[in-house]
Amino acid sequence: MLKVYIERKLYCEDISTSAAFEGILDDKYLETDFSKRVVREIDNSELVNRNLVISPVLGSISTRRISGGAKGVICAMYLDRIFRVSSFGANCFPLLAEVCKQKDMLMLLDIGIAPFDYGFDKAYFIDSEKTVYNNLDFMSEYINLGGHKRDDGYRDYFDVPQGLNFDFETGKQIKGGI
Amino acid sequence: MTGKYSIIVENRHLRYELEVKRKYTIIRGDSGRGKSELCFAILNDTALIQCDLTVKVATSLEQLEGANNIVIMDEDFFNRFGVGECVRVMQANDNYYIMITRRKMSELPISVNEIYTLDMDSYRRLDKLVTKNVLSNKYRDNKEESFVPDLIVTEDTNAGFDFFNKLFHKKCACISAGGKSEIVGKLLGVCKNYKTICVVVDGAAFGDCVEDIMTLLHSLNSVDMYILVPESFEFLLLNIPDLGVDTDILNKTYNFCDTTYLGQVFHMNFSSKCTESWEKFYNTYLRNYTRDDSDRRYNKGDKIKTFYLYHYKDILKQLPELNWRG
Numbered sequence: 001m002l003k004v005y006i007e008r009k010l011y012c013e014d015i016s017t018s019a020a021f022e023g024i025l026d027d028k029y030l031e032t033d034f035s036k037r038v039v040r041e042i043d044n045s046e047l048v049n050r051n052l053v054i055s056p057v058l059g060s061i062s063t064r065r066i067s068g069g070a071k072g073v074i075c076a077m078y079l080d081r082i083f084r085v086s087s088f089g090a091n092c093f094p095l096l097a098e099v100c101k102q103k104d105m106l107m108l109l110d111i112g113i114a115p116f117d118y119g120f121d122k123a124y125f126i127d128s129e130k131t132v133y134n135n136l137d138f139m140s141e142y143i144n145l146g147g148h149k150r151d152d153g154y155r156d157y158f159d160v161p162q163g164l165n166f167d168f169e170t171g172k173q174i175k176g177g178i
Numbered sequence: 179m180t181g182k183y184s185i186i187v188e189n190r191h192l193r194y195e196l197e198v199k200r201k202y203t204i205i206r207g208d209s210g211r212g213k214s215e216l217c218f219a220i221l222n223d224t225a226l227i228q229c230d231l232t233v234k235v236a237t238s239l240e241q242l243e244g245a246n247n248i249v250i251m252d253e254d255f256f257n258r259f260g261v262g263e264c265v266r267v268m269q270a271n272d273n274y275y276i277m278i279t280r281r282k283m284s285e286l287p288i289s290v291n292e293i294y295t296l297d298m299d300s301y302r303r304l305d306k307l308v309t310k311n312v313l314s315n316k317y318r319d320n321k322e323e324s325f326v327p328d329l330i331v332t333e334d335t336n337a338g339f340d341f342f343n344k345l346f347h348k349k350c351a352c353i354s355a356g357g358k359s360e361i362v363g364k365l366l367g368v369c370k371n372y373k374t375i376c377v378v379v380d381g382a383a384f385g386d387c388v389e390d391i392m393t394l395l396h397s398l399n400s401v402d403m404y405i406l407v408p409e410s411f412e413f414l415l416l417n418i419p420d421l422g423v424d425t426d427i428l429n430k431t432y433n434f435c436d437t438t439y440l441g442q443v444f445h446m447n448f449s450s451k452c453t454e455s456w457e458k459f460y461n462t463y464l465r466n467y468t469r470d471d472s473d474r475r476y477n478k479g480d481k482i483k484t485f486y487l488y489h490y491k492d493i494l495k496q497l498p499e500l501n502w503r504g
Contacts (some may be wrong), residue, residue, distance in 0.1 A: 018259035039396040043210035057191050060214070065218070068253060069209025086280035087253070089209035109274040111282060112362075114397055139390075140366055148362045148390045149284075 002100045004085070004109040006124040006147040014082045014108045017072035022064060029078040030063055038095055042070040054109050071155040076105055093118035110150070179246050180270045180439075182432045186228040196304050198248060198274045199432035201454065202208065202288050204385065205304065206280045209297030213278045214216035221457050226279055230285045231274075239263060245272035252278045258403035261285075269454065282360075287455030288385025291409050307436045308381075313392060313405040325404055331355050331364060333384075338411040340482040345490055345502070351475070358383070365403065374402045376500060381407030382457035408498050412460040415476065416467075418492045423467065433457045 015024075029035055030050040039047040043066050045055040046067055053061050069092040072083050076099050085107050088096065097119035099105055106126075114135040124131045125141050131139045142148065182199035194216050196203075207211055217235045219225035227233050233248045234241060239259055241248055256264060256279055265285045269274050271489045294304040318493065332339040339354040347350055351372070355364040361377060369375065379387075384407060395403055408414055410494045427434045435456055437448040444466045452462040461478055468474040474485045486493070494502050 016254060018254050020256070045210075057212070059191070065215075067210040068214065074311050081314050086282075089207060089211075089280070091208040091210070111280060112393040117396075135393075139394050141220050143363050143394075148387070149359045 001104050002115060002120050002123045003104055003106045003126055004117075004123060005106070005111050006142070006145045007127050008108075014084045017068045017075060017083060017139060020075040020079055020081050020083075021071035025075055025079060025082070027063075028072065034077055037072050038070050038073045039066055041074065041095065042066050042089075045111055048145050055128055065112045073099065076103075084106060084110045085113055086111045090118075093120075096120075108141060109147055112148060114138070179274060180433050180436045182430075183229055183231055183248065183274070185218060185233055185248065187216060187225045187233075189225040192216075192219065192225075193303065196276070196294070198276060198292075199276055200289055200292050200435075200456065202268075202283075202286050202385075203274070203276045203292045203294070204283070204288055205276060205278045205294050205296065206307075213295040214252055214254075214297055214432075217250055217278065220250065239267050242267040242273070242275070245273050247273045247461045248276065249273050250276045250278065256281065272450075282386040282390075284386040286386070287383035289383065289409075289456065290381045290385050290388045292384050293388065308388060308407065313388070313395060313407065314403060321497060323372055324499050325402065326350075327374045327375070327404070327499045329353070329368060329372040329375045331361065331368070331375065331377045332411075333358055333361060333377075333379040334411055334478070336479045337476065337482045338378070338478075341411070341486060341490075342492070343366075344482070344487055345494075349502075358387055362394060365391075365394060369398055369401045369403070372401060375404070377403070377405045378411070378497075379405060379407055380457045382409045382413070382460070383455050404499060406500065408467060408496060410457040410460050412457075412464045412476070412478075412498050415486055416460060416464055417496060418486070418489045420489060420492075421467075421474065423463075427463070431456050431459065461502035 030047065036047045039045050039053060043055070045053050047053050047063070051063060053063055053066055055061055069088045071093045072087050073092050075081060076083065077098060087096040093113070093115060096105065115138060116135045122131050122133050122142070123138055126144065127145050128141060130141055132141055143171060179201070182197060182304045184197045185198065187194040192212060192215060198423065201457065207325040220227065220233065221237070229248065231246060231248050234251065235250045235252070236242055236255055242264065253263065261281060261283070267285070290308040291306065293307040295307055296304060328350045330342050330346055330350060332342050332352070332354050335354045335356055339352070355361040358379065361379065365375065365377065378404050391405055413428065416428055433454045437450055440448045440462060448462065453459050464476045468476045474483060476483065494500065
């Protein structure tokens with residue numbers, strides 16, 4: 001299920017897709033059918049193995065040069081980390097919907113989206129403990145919780161640790177670090 | 179910094195063409211379209227860059243500093259340094275900044291006309307996100323027709339609201355949203371009570387809200403909503419021919435949006451905040467241009483003068499989709 005939150009909570013922090021992909025993800029996951037499908041559908045490229053991508057535009061490139069959205073979708077499937085919604089282009093959401101059918105995914109809702117266009121069947125707002133089933137209710141909840149006014153621009157990245165383990169059921173931090 | 183600059187970044191794989199004319203430009207859109215590839219090509223010196231100014235990709239906060247450069251920042255830059263710190267440095271310096279991000283950047287005055295997406299083909303043409311003067315959930319087949327609203331919502335609370343309220347109060351309801359950040363919430367509150375809603379916003383600084391509004395428009399089926407995005411209310415007023423404002427200033431604002439120019443015209447010192455966006459520039463220009471004329475004096479926080487109501491046709495013809503005769 002897709003779970004979103006708007007109000008930042010201490011020790012509940014999102015991680016960048018690049019940092020998760022290059023720093024945390026075990027590269028064995030780059031040889032799965034799902035990862036290959038992600039790179040094919042989002043980047044229009046062929047993921048040959050954990051080190052090589054063939055792009056119709058750029059030729060042979062390293063897996064590090066795939067798009068941030070593709071990195072994020074792969075990490076969303078194989079890691080339990082929090083990403084911000086703005087890390088993903090709209091073309092990533094159909095695949096994220098498939099991820100959410102297999103596991104819970106928690107995201108920081110920093111921009112408004114219409115998830116039900118992409119195959120999500122429901123979305124849960126942690127801040128209000130409300131589940132919604134259509135785009136209008138999703139945007140309404142996002143607006144009612146003040147998501148449209150929030151700008152998280154002033155968080156100091158160096159004070160708050162990134163990517164701490166998070167209980168996706170309760171929304172609370174699990175003991176332990178990165 | 180003033181001027182309009184064409185940038186071409188090209189190698190054997192890709193070609194990017196972009197024109198910048200304001201302090202802040204945004205590139206966003208679908209993943210995998212080559213946004214980060216633009217930065218990679220410049221950083222790794224694997225592309226030819228054609229531009230009259232220095233174009234650089236920032237890898238440190240210090241590289242945002244200075245003047246008369248074009249500085250590009252990728253999403254990872256904001257992840258690394260934090261948006262707040264980046265905003266602080268950008269506001270204090272005099273470059274043109276191109277930000278590749280889907281974040282709202284609501285602390286910056288982003289114009290709806292300076293948000294670009296990348297086209298799919300191998301020549302990376304940058305397309306504007308907003309291509310019309312009006313956003314609507316009605317224009318699904320791209321046919322633009324004029325509309326008669328039963329509710330007008332203005333971003334402005336004083337002069338702008340006063341103008342539309344005095345003109346339209348007999349034809350439809352008029353309310354003020356109470357500022358840019360309140361518009362989306364206000365629309366959600368009123369959308370059940372009206373059939374055709376018109377919203378008038380200052381396009382020159384509405385960029386951070388435009389995608390939330392477009393998503394909301396997309397979600398609404400029972401009401402027709404039209405968001406008019408002129409540069410600003412003051413821009414509409416400055417275009418009144420009887421005011422006698424040089425049309426170059428309005429048509430080529432990129433050459434004039436500068437505290438030096440304002441100081442030369444009005445013989446005063448102006449803070450850089452007055453020219454951080456075209457919206458602030460138009461407001462500052464109109465306020466100072468009319469300060470010595472009691473009949474035309476304009477202040478954003480005051481009621482609208484009769485002079486401007488008298489010239490309502492000059493103002494409304496700049497909003498042709500709004501059918502005010504209906």
